Amino acid sequence: MKKTDSNYSRRSFLKVTSLSGGGMMLGISWFASAKPEDSLAELNIEPVWQEVTSFIKIASDNSIKIFSPNPEFGQNVMTSLPMLIAEELDVDWKQVEVEQGNYDPKAFPRQFTGGSQGIRMAWKQLRTVGSAARQMILTAASQAWNLPVTELTTANGMVTHAFSGKSETYGTFATAAAKLPVPKDIVLKGNQSFRLIGTPQKNVVAPKIAQGKPLFGMDYREAGMLIAMTERPPAFGMRLKSFDATAAKKMPGIVDIFPIQVFKDDHKFAGFDTRSFNEVIAVLGKSTWDVMNARKKIKAVWEVAPERKEMGVNNRETTVPSGLESTTKHYAQMLEMSKKPGVIERKDGDPEKAFADAKHVIERTYTAPFLAHNIMEPTNTFAHYVGDKVRFVAPIQIPDWIMPSIVARLGIPKENISIELVRMGGGFGRRAYGHYMIEAALISKQANAPVKLIYSREDDVSAGIYRPSYQLTYRAAFDENKKLIAFHAKGGGVPESPLHANRFPAGAIDNYLAESFVIPSNITIGAFRAPRSNFNAAAEQSFLDEISEYMSKDPIAFRLELLQRAKDNPVGKTNDYDASRYMGVLELVREKSGWGKLENAGKKRGVSAYFCHNSYAAQVIDLQVKGDQVTVELVTTALDCGVVVNPEGAKNMAEGAAIDGIGNALFGQLTLTDGKTDQRNFDTYRMIRHNEAPKKIDVHFVKNEIDPTGLGEPPFPPIFGAMANALYQATGKRFYQQPFQPQLKG
């Protein structure tokens, strides 16, 4: 695993500049090529408040502005990342104004929202930024007062000399501090000295949200802007043959209609270049309503697309099959594949012999459908292409990943591309795929106008980049004493396998086999909150529950037993989890839920635990079932994500993960018939709603001194397993197929 600290000490430099109105600004960069003498002016950043992009601005009047580098989609980094800087800067949080930084790799080293890595990667970097600025202010104060720096202290944005009683604001020294060299040795606070980190702080954007301020890409507007939407094939596996837009062009408010090709034929695909259809018809008009109406008048002829090859940036060729695919067929294909030998991903001991010798074998197969992200704010982007420059206002999780593709498609240098990052109405992985930015730029270029490209909800659901459809078959072998002697996992999917061969229970069982298979498909898939884990946890944690029952063991005790084995005497050397931390969350959830306590004896409850994105989560669900109605009374979550920066935001995340997971476990499915999605909007795609949310969610964090690990994703996967296991307690029925709720009928 990459260590952040070695990263920044070796390659980072801090730069500082004076603001025209007095005050200082401090930024940090991680580029080996950058030299300390690179001034911000050279980076084309005007020393004017509104236009400056860097981490900290301090003005003479002691106003303090902190920029949040990462794109915000509800994970609340706009609060927690600036908290890291403010902690070391020693300012009063109430005095800080937070602003979203725009895309600027020179000013911000990491602008990345995904993989639950935001806080983890920023933990030392951003604190270094804050600490450096504080030390410079101290030095400036020491020079101004002619006092040794060691006699000065800082707190709440003030420098104080206790002995003489002198005390002045940071703003007083900011201009002088800006002229100082950046200190080489930057000291960070010990965790015990934190005043801000670890205290609950409210979302800094909340007041604007509550007033409906135009924060989102969807809300962006400027003079002369046209609305664009795109018309695409009605089914996966189809492509555009021809179209007639004569009638559509005559519709009121319509400006133009033309086809665009998203990626060139010879495009070398990077991992996140996925787009559902490559040739789409762009419709431009004055208002969304005009465009929506005109779309219906386009007479397009679609045809079944032939098999095609896609060349990756790694020069690996992928074959995308031809055909109109259906969910029933996918399930049959997966079942068939599960009966054949797969690709061996890991083998410990002699599983074949153990299974042959077994007194008893339990085999279960778990299946899940595609899931659509259903980001609340549908996909959109503003683009304005002028000359050979393009300006975006974009909701995008990882701008760095789409930049090379924009450059390749438009044939302009990256310096000519600017991206204003806007708040995203949800992401969950969907907005890691920035093809819509290319679409918007191409449309703007051809129309010679600023455009806002909008996907309708129907576009968003039916032309998505889905969580793959998966299957996992588990087998457990037992000896005559019902002792678990071997474990076999075979996982596959359309079109990727969910298997994490080195995850628990690998490492805890002597004879272990993990195999995978894939089924090629033309349905577009991609990252969805805790990729693969979101299915593994459901399957594995249900299976462990079932085998613990066979062994007459308490499900938590059984898991702890396996983990103890993995801790004391692990099988293999490639296990990717820390058994102690795993045990820690199970023990915490056991305690907090009162698991096994007499007073809870009558409760219908299920437990589950999982590790992903460097963190550990365990959950207990208490529920009731009446007919096909499930009432979740309580979710108890235990999380180990190291130091919690903002407990308020962290709890909100974990609560949301529980609700999201319960919703997807009970109702979530994107199914296909002949390439066409059966769900197209929220009237057919079943989302969890208010009355189906848990009555109560308790979130508990393991208290430790470990540097922060992931938070957004880890509490999501295990909830599926807890749901299946609790439903079993309530109904006497095991749930092998997601979503669960339709199986409660009848």
Added chain:
Amino acid sequence: MIKKYSVRINKKVHQVEADENMPLLWVLRDILGMEGTKYGCGVGSCGACTVHLNGNAVRSCQLPISSLTGMEITTIEGLSAKGDHPVQKAWLDVDVAQCGYCQSGQIMSAAALLKSTPNPTEEEIENFMTGNICRCGTYTRIKKAIQLAALKS
């Protein structure tokens, strides 16, 4: 057909020229530049576009402009002068929002609920709010905020 309409929004009369079937949602967003009311589904299934029509919570994506003559419309921009409606204040106290995209609609629904039912039971809250989807899963906080607003107003 394009026609002229005068609509009363947030106590102000606006003259708009629009297709008679254009939903209020798009009149607000694309013609009047009031983007607080959000587009989520366009089919009345998500509640992101909730506004008040004569004090009742309605889905603006389902209301053609031609049906609004003589009606009093309130949007999130007009709910309070300074963002200090008891529901908005409770939203901040409970720190409800994640991405925030659904929250204008949630707040407008909640405000309408408390107007007709000042002290709703948990069940009344759940049932009334069922038309408002929150993809981020802030439902338990929304309920808490509504209870708090009821207590304080």
